[in-house]
Amino acid sequence: MSIAIIGAGVGxxxxxxxxxxxxRDDILLLEAAREIRDVGVGINxxxxxxxxxxxxxxxxxxxxxxxxxxxLAYYDPKxxxxxxxxxxxxxxxxxxxxxIYRGTLQRLLVEAVRERLGPSSIRIAQRVTGVSTADxxxxxxxxxxxxxxxxxxxxxxxxxxxxDGIRSPARDSLYGSVTPLASNGWVMYRGVTKTAPxxxxxxMVIIGDETQRVVVYPIADGVLNWLLVRPKDATxxxxxxxxxxxxxxxxxxxxxxxxxxFDWLDVHHLVASSSESYEYPxxxxxxxxRWVFGRCALLGDAAHAMYPFGSNGASQAILDARVxxxxxxxxxxxxxxxxxxxxxxxxxxxxxxxxxRRQAGxxxxxxxxxARSGAHGDAATELQDVERRYKQLAGFDVDALNTxxxxxxxxxxx
Numbered sequence: 001m002s003i004a005i006i007g008a009g010v011g012x013x014x015x016x017x018x019x020x021x022x023x024r025d026d027i028l029l030l031e032a033a034r035e036i037r038d039v040g041v042g043i044n045x046x047x048x049x050x051x052x053x054x055x056x057x058x059x060x061x062x063x064x065x066x067x068x069x070x071x072l073a074y075y076d077p078k079x080x081x082x083x084x085x086x087x088x089x090x091x092x093x094x095x096x097x098x099x100i101y102r103g104t105l106q107r108l109l110v111e112a113v114r115e116r117l118g119p120s121s122i123r124i125a126q127r128v129t130g131v132s133t134a135d136x137x138x139x140x141x142x143x144x145x146x147x148x149x150x151x152x153x154x155x156x157x158x159x160x161x162x163x164d165g166i167r168s169p170a171r172d173s174l175y176g177s178v179t180p181l182a183s184n185g186w187v188m189y190r191g192v193t194k195t196a197p198x199x200x201x202x203x204m205v206i207i208g209d210e211t212q213r214v215v216v217y218p219i220a221d222g223v224l225n226w227l228l229v230r231p232k233d234a235t236x237x238x239x240x241x242x243x244x245x246x247x248x249x250x251x252x253x254x255x256x257x258x259x260x261x262f263d264w265l266d267v268h269h270l271v272a273s274s275s276e277s278y279e280y281p282x283x284x285x286x287x288x289x290r291w292v293f294g295r296c297a298l299l300g301d302a303a304h305a306m307y308p309f310g311s312n313g314a315s316q317a318i319l320d321a322r323v324x325x326x327x328x329x330x331x332x333x334x335x336x337x338x339x340x341x342x343x344x345x346x347x348x349x350x351x352x353x354x355x356x357r358r359q360a361g362x363x364x365x366x367x368x369x370x371a372r373s374g375a376h377g378d379a380a381t382e383l384q385d386v387e388r389r390y391k392q393l394a395g396f397d398v399d400a401l402n403t404x405x406x407x408x409x410x411x412x413x414x
Contacts, residue, residue: 001334002026004141004157006128006170008036011300011317012163013109017056018325020116022409027117030126030155032164034146036110040102040244041190041278042225044069044204044217047093048396049315052322054095055408061108066098067218070202074383076371077208079262083380085387087204092398099204099219101192105314126153130173131160133294141170159334160296161324163317166242166283168302174293179285181241181305184357186282188308189228189253191274192219198265207260207267209368214257214267226270228256232281241283242305248279282307284357287350292338297324304349309359312394316349319395322407329409352394359386 003019005012008031016027045053045066053062073084088097113121125147132140139160145151162170172178197218199205204217212230219225240246253271260267271277285305291298300317324341331337363386370379391397 001159001328002157003028003159003161003328004139004155005029005161005163006131006141007031007162007164007168007300007302008033008110008113008122008124009163009165009300009317010106010109010314011321012161013106013113014052014056014318015161015163015299015321015324016113016117016121017058017109018052018321018407019328020113021056022325022329024325024328025117027121028155028157029113029122030128030141030143031122031124032127032146034125036106036122036124037103040106041192041227042099042217042219043102043105043314044311045098045100045105046311046315046394046396047088047095047097047398048394048401049318050095050098051401052318052407055322055406056112058108058112061112062098062100063096065104065108066096066100067220068202069097069099069204069217070200071204072387073199073203073205074367075205075207075262076368076376077212077260079207079260079264080371080376082367082371082376083383085384092402093396094402099217099225101219102314127169128164129169131162131170131296132173133296137295139295158295159328159338161299162296162302163299164302166285166301166305168298170296171298171302174296174298179288181283182286183241183281183283184307185232186229187232188280188282189230189248189256189277190226190280191250191253191271191277192223192225193270193274194222195224195270195273196222198224205265208364209371210365211368212256213364214260216265216267216270224270226267226274228253228271229282230256241281244278244280246279248277250274250277253277280308284353287353288346290342291346292342295334295338297338297341299324303346304353306349306353307356307359309356310352310390310394312352312356315396316352316394320345320349326407326409348393348395355390355393359390 074082141155327337327340
């Protein structure tokens with residue numbers, strides 16, 4: 001069975017590795033970029049994502065490249081602790097939680113795909129414009145070969161996995177219309193800074209309230225990743241939704257946190273010392289009514305683009321990939337496999353999308369109101385309850401994850 005994967009991001013690459021581990025070797029990845037480079041800033045991988053990557057044999061390289069998160073702590077805008085909890089191994093998980101450069105993670109996945117599936121398994125500069133199903137149930141993929149003077153090309157496969165991002169042309173061709181992007185009017189600013197460690201040296205902190213929040217965590221020795229979210233400045237021009245790499249003035253961003261100077265972390269200095277900063281107008285898509293169209297299946301942001309709260313955008317794509325590969329290896333037919341994949345993953349990911357919208361709005365409003373009134377204990381209880389419910393929803397409740405059956409497919413069972 002031939003499988004085409006559209007998009008060589010975290011979801012598409014994990015799907016390729018998962019399918020290969022489940023016994024598939026006729027796999028081709030089509031990537032629109034002309035070259036695959038280390039881009040982006042930091043990414044956090046909770047234990048449910050780390051489990052899946054570890055079961056694909058990537059545990060050792062993640063351990064070398066990532067920083068294991070020890071704790072998550074919430075602080076109010078004056079730097080006073082509201083609540084903290086252990087994370088990863090310190091919280092009783094069988095797998096760590098890692099923070100890592102996004103570009104490094106993608107490079108590790110690319111290297112693993114090329115080593116296991118062959119150097120020609122990823123075809124770059126192939127901008128897919130649409131997918132359709134032929135009379136013989138083959139999937140036809142229309143693309144533009146950007147390395148050959150934008151020559152139109154086509155590919156055929158038995159199954160197509162559409163993992164081409166929030167603006168997915170493959171998804172839009174299946175739906176017959178452009179999927180609108182939704183925005184809450186907030187902007188995320190991001191950067192990395194070379195500096196000394198803070199707190200435990202492996203802490204992840206969230207500082208602020210419902211009007212502005214800063215998240216900081218280490219992604220390498222001597223490197224801190226920071227991000228700041230706040231409502232869009234009404235005087236600024238509209239920015240492109242869904243674009244992660246819009247450069248912005250670092251000094252302008254530092255002004256937003258000029259009062260965030262604490263004895264345990266000088267956030268203003270951290271941001272001002274960053275050599276580069278990027279803005280990302282917050283965007284997601286509404287939960288989709290279907291992910292599977294014949295032999296075509298949506299995966300990752302193409303299926304469930306969500307606001308980047310809860311460290312679950314890439315993690316949910318990784319779970320998609322693992323479930324899809326497991327179903328294709330164990331279901332009686334391809335159609336049964338794709339239906340099983342959608343049945344398991346679409347309701348869960350849709351609820352995570354909606355939960356991330358709530359985290360962006362009413363959750364922090366309630367917590368912040370309690371903290372401002374001096375009721376830090378009640379604010380801590382609220383946060384603890386929100387985190388507990390979110391872990392259960394997103395698939396990384398400690399007991400459930402530690403005891404859940406593996407999605408790995410043993411050779412003997414194939």
